[in-house]
Amino acid sequence: MTMKAAIIxxxxxxxxxxxxxxxxxxxxxxxxxxxxxxxxxxxTPNEASSGSLSGGTLTWRGTTFRNVKETGDCKANFVATRGxxxxxxxxxxxxxxxxxxxxxxxxxxxxxxxx
Numbered sequence: 001m002t003m004k005a006a007i008i009x010x011x012x013x014x015x016x017x018x019x020x021x022x023x024x025x026x027x028x029x030x031x032x033x034x035x036x037x038x039x040x041x042x043x044t045p046n047e048a049s050s051g052s053l054s055g056g057t058l059t060w061r062g063t064t065f066r067n068v069k070e071t072g073d074c075k076a077n078f079v080a081t082r083g084x085x086x087x088x089x090x091x092x093x094x095x096x097x098x099x100x101x102x103x104x105x106x107x108x109x110x111x112x113x114x115x
Contacts, residue, residue, distance in 0.1 A: 024048075024056070029089070029108035031060075031099045040099050040108060042068065042078050042089060053078065058087055060101060 024045040030037040043056035053070035058080050065080035065087050074090040074097075081087075091097040095110040 027110070029091075029097050029099070029110055031106040031108035033106055040089060058089060060087060060099065 024043050025047050027042045027044070029040050031040050038061055039059075041057075041059045044053045046052040046055045053076060054068060056068045056078075058065045058068050058078055063082065065082045068078045068080045071077045071079055074092055075094075076089075076091040078089045079086065085102055086100075088100045089097050089108070090100070095112075097108045099106045099108050
């Protein structure tokens with residue numbers, strides 16, 4: 001393979017990766033822990049193309065949980081496990097959710113929404 005062909009192949013590969021990443025959606029909720037709030041972020045890379053909410057990530061307080069499963073128990077319910085810890089984000093109505101980390105549950109809402 002010539003250098004020119006290798007560069008073109010690399011550009012095509014990067015183009016395909018960025019095109020699929022462009023379809024990922026991100027949802028951020030602010031969750032109350034005591035008197036402070038912390039963000040929990042869920043990405044749904046398959047939502048735009050297939051309607052599936054599974055396969056993304058959930059990030060809570062610096063820890064990213066991969067291969068999130070959408071179980072459908074709530075309006076949108078995201079579940080993932082990492083290192084023996086299970087997290088669940090249950091969105092009951094638009095903009096409001098409960099986050100369960102292990103045995104603790106926190107009330108969450110999207111910025112600008114009221115509970």
